[in-house]
Amino acid sequence: MKFQIRKTDSQSKARTGVLELAHGTVQTPIFMPVGTQATVKTVTPQELETLGAEIILGNTYHLFLRPGDSVIREAGGLHRFMNWTHPILTDSGGYQVFSLAELRKIHDDGVNFQSHIDGSYRTFTPESVIDIQRNLGSDIMMVLDVCAPYPCTFEEAQKAHEHTIRWAKRSLDYYKESTSPHGLDQTLFAIIQGASYESLRKESADQLIDMDFPGYAIGGLAVGEPKEILYGLTEFCTDRMPVDKPRYLMGVGKPEDLVEAISMGVDMFDCVIPTRNGRNATLFTWQGRIIIKNKQYERDFNPIDTECGCYTCQNFSRAYLRHLFKAGEVLGLRLATIHNLHFYMELIRTIQKEIDANTFSDWKKSFYKSYIINEPINPVD
Amino acid sequence: MKFQIRKTDSQSKARTGVLELAHGTVQTPIFMPVGTQATVKTVTPQELETLGAEIILGNTYHLFLRPGDSVIREAGGLHRFMNWTHPILTDSGGYQVFSLAELRKIHDDGVNFQSHIDGSYRTFTPESVIDIQRNLGSDIMMVLDVCAPYPCTFEEAQKAHEHTIRWAKRSLDYYKESTSPHGLDQTLFAIIQGASYESLRKESADQLIDMDFPGYAIGGLAVGEPKEILYGLTEFCTDRMPVDKPRYLMGVGKPEDLVEAISMGVDMFDCVIPTRNGRNATLFTWQGRIIIKNKQYERDFNPIDTECGCYTCQNFSRAYLRHLFKAGEVLGLRLATIHNLHFYMELIRTIQKEIDANTFSDWKKSFYKSYIINEPINPVD
Numbered sequence: 162m163k164f165q166i167r168k169t170d171s172q173s174k175a176r177t178g179v180l181e182l183a184h185g186t187v188q189t190p191i192f193m194p195v196g197t198q199a200t201v202k203t204v205t206p207q208e209l210e211t212l213g214a215e216i217i218l219g220n221t222y223h224l225f226l227r228p229g230d231s232v233i234r235e236a237g238g239l240h241r242f243m244n245w246t247h248p249i250l251t252d253s254g255g256y257q258v259f260s261l262a263e264l265r266k267i268h269d270d271g272v273n274f275q276s277h278i279d280g281s282y283r284t285f286t287p288e289s290v291i292d293i294q295r296n297l298g299s300d301i302m303m304v305l306d307v308c309a310p311y312p313c314t315f316e317e318a319q320k321a322h323e324h325t326i327r328w329a330k331r332s333l334d335y336y337k338e339s340t341s342p343h344g345l346d347q348t349l350f351a352i353i354q355g356a357s358y359e360s361l362r363k364e365s366a367d368q369l370i371d372m373d374f375p376g377y378a379i380g381g382l383a384v385g386e387p388k389e390i391l392y393g394l395t396e397f398c399t400d401r402m403p404v405d406k407p408r409y410l411m412g413v414g415k416p417e418d419l420v421e422a423i424s425m426g427v428d429m430f431d432c433v434i435p436t437r438n439g440r441n442a443t444l445f446t447w448q449g450r451i452i453i454k455n456k457q458y459e460r461d462f463n464p465i466d467t468e469c470g471c472y473t474c475q476n477f478s479r480a481y482l483r484h485l486f487k488a489g490e491v492l493g494l495r496l497a498t499i500h501n502l503h504f505y506m507e508l509i510r511t512i513q514k515e516i517d518a519n520t521f522s523d524w525k526k527s528f529y530k531s532y533i534i535n536e537p538i539n540p541v542d
Numbered sequence: 543m544k545f546q547i548r549k550t551d552s553q554s555k556a557r558t559g560v561l562e563l564a565h566g567t568v569q570t571p572i573f574m575p576v577g578t579q580a581t582v583k584t585v586t587p588q589e590l591e592t593l594g595a596e597i598i599l600g601n602t603y604h605l606f607l608r609p610g611d612s613v614i615r616e617a618g619g620l621h622r623f624m625n626w627t628h629p630i631l632t633d634s635g636g637y638q639v640f641s642l643a644e645l646r647k648i649h650d651d652g653v654n655f656q657s658h659i660d661g662s663y664r665t666f667t668p669e670s671v672i673d674i675q676r677n678l679g680s681d682i683m684m685v686l687d688v689c690a691p692y693p694c695t696f697e698e699a700q701k702a703h704e705h706t707i708r709w710a711k712r713s714l715d716y717y718k719e720s721t722s723p724h725g726l727d728q729t730l731f732a733i734i735q736g737a738s739y740e741s742l743r744k745e746s747a748d749q750l751i752d753m754d755f756p757g758y759a760i761g762g763l764a765v766g767e768p769k770e771i772l773y774g775l776t777e778f779c780t781d782r783m784p785v786d787k788p789r790y791l792m793g794v795g796k797p798e799d800l801v802e803a804i805s806m807g808v809d810m811f812d813c814v815i816p817t818r819n820g821r822n823a824t825l826f827t828w829q830g831r832i833i834i835k836n837k838q839y840e841r842d843f844n845p846i847d848t849e850c851g852c853y854t855c856q857n858f859s860r861a862y863l864r865h866l867f868k869a870g871e872v873l874g875l876r877l878a879t880i881h882n883l884h885f886y887m888e889l890i891r892t893i894q895k896e897i898d899a900n901t902f903s904d905w906k907k908s909f910y911k912s913y914i915i916n917e918p919i920n921p922v923d
């Protein structure tokens with residue numbers, strides 16, 4: 162892996178850069194569509210390429226349970242299994258163990274849990290999740306961490322943080338001595354935890370930075386906390402993270418969250434919002450979100466967004482999209498996903514250009530002038 | 543509409559031809575993918591074009607109820623609403639009234655029924671379904687008919703047949719005096735009924751042929767009757783249908799049904815089998831059907847069919863398809879639909895070529911040598 166900063170904005174901490182990975186080059190800041198189960202839901206890899214996606218995320222927890230990392234290893238890795246030739250980041254499975262699995266029990270060595278699919282007993286250790294991610298062949302692997310819920314007590318947060326630190330050390334040691342079965346140069350990022358407590362965030366960041374990982378993520382945010390905490394702690398962390406290494410804010414977020422976090426110097430994002438909201442008939446426009454199922458679109462033969470160049474907007478009307486959703490047609494899920502991912506990729510491309518031109522701060526003001534945040538423009542009829 | 547026979551097979555009644563319609567030319571024999579609710583389920587119009595589909599079917603009953611033909615008329619017709627530029631055939635809604643709607647009551651003027659969506663009371667008359675299909679702007683419209691179930695008594699069948707004949711006459715008269723709101727040259731096909739009774743089928747065919755419709759369909763088959771009846775009555779009808787007009791066997795069928803009916807001189811087919819079976823993980827190969835969810839494909843990294851040139855087979859393995867279905871991923875439905883539709887279109891294209899080369903009968907023998915009919919190759923594990 163190689164990371165190079167190209168430009169830093171003069172009026173904020175925003176920056177553009179280039180991340181060189183085993184399967185290609187990624188321009189930062191970047192948004193990674195989420196491909197939980199070896200597919201970004203409803204779309205083909207070909208469509209993702211057309212949308213301009215440069216890197217996607219795969220979920221280790223899900224792929225470990227189904228189809229199993231040994232199947233994917235035998236297929237030649239996740240890239241070949243799903244026919245995606247560009248970079249992939251895999252998470253460690255930690256977050257899913259804490260949000261999806263049953264009966265989880267953390268011990269010093271790792272975490273025992275029951276599969277949410279078949280109830281089978283499974284274990285993740287810092288070493289085993291490296292092995293799994295080696296089998297998957299992702300370009301960027303993540304360390305096993307413990308993600309504390311929001312809200313949580315200081316003691317809970319501290320315990321999660323301490324596990325995360327100890328496991329990060331073991332992960333790095335094991336990473337250095339293990340090799341890729343696919344002959345790939347895989348990199349490993351650490352995850353800063355510490356919940357909503359600045360003192361823990363500081364400890365976590367300091368100790369992980371001492372270990373000298375190739376890249377750093379901010380974990381444990383976007384778990385239900387208010388915006389002030391999300392933004393405040395993101396900046397608290399980015400201010401402490403190395404300038405010359407990629408910074409990844411996990412699980413974030415809404416368009417305005419990307420804009421804000423990029424202003425604070427974040428380089429990488431992943432989030433299910435564009436895809437999941439799309440499947441729930443919520444579509445992004447440069448004026449804000451609209452709910453396409455609403456009656457007002459029954460005879461609206463304009464595209465979702467007249468400024469949008471996506472396949473959906475170039476070929477179909479709001480009335481048609483509304484009809485597909487009302488009728489429960491799969492094509493509606495596809496067209497909405499394509500539109501929303503295009504919106505996110507276009508947002509990111511615009512921001513990259515504005516940072517490079519040193520006009521990001523002006524652009525940000527104009528973005529907020531037209532884009533309505535918080536509530537959808539048209540609440541459900 | 544213009545219909546021209548190009549070639550008739552010397553050893554069977556199979557024939558190739560060209561059907562000129564308002565939105566383009568169709569090579570016959572043709573298979574029409576079913577686009578019930580203004581979408582062939584899971585695929586885009588662009589993908590249908592790539593698959594070589596030349597005409598698709600829309601369901602008047604469904605479109606009348608949702609989004610309503612007035613919405614589609616306002617959109618500029620079904621073609622513009624769903625962005626499909628090639629021909630469309632719409633059925634009359636008769637079949638769905640008898641298979642889906644509640645509390646239907648046939649009277650001389652038409653049929654009253656309750657919507658299966660919201661229970662609202664609706665009426666179809668021979669004239670109203672022409673109006674609806676005029677609003678939809680389909681290239682080929684179908685007359686309102688009464689489809690008797692299988693099995694049914696002679697009296698039931700006779701009553702259904704008599705309604706069908708009277709309504710056909712009214713349909714033709716109304717068709718001649720009505721015009722297209724979209725300025726299109728729409729044609730109208732009659733439907734031969736008579737259930738499993740040859741005497742009624744003969745009466746139905748004779749009387750409809752006397753009325754001189756532009757084209758004729760065989761209705762009321764593929765409703766659960768044994769193959770002997772399906773094939774026997776198809777041939778009974780085609781032997782009586784005009785040679786110089788298109789012959790359409792409604793709702794048929796499996797690959798072997800197409801092969802047989804084409805041998806009897808049928809020109810047009812529609813069926814949900816390739817799309818619906820695809821969504822149920824049943825995939826067609828030149829050796830027969832396979833059930834891709836089966837355990838045996840867990841580590842099978844070959845394409846569905848090594849002889850297949852479809853997008854799915856060119857890019858993905860059986861193991862990946864199986865995974866998508868096991869994980870409930872929408873992409874699985876798409877890739878299976880693409881493969882199965884490609885199989886059907888390829889089957890039809892092959893048959894066209896073989897008839898033109900006067901080698902259809904030899905090809906038919908070789909097809910049956912490799913293609914296993916009736917049961918899937920691998921019943922569910």
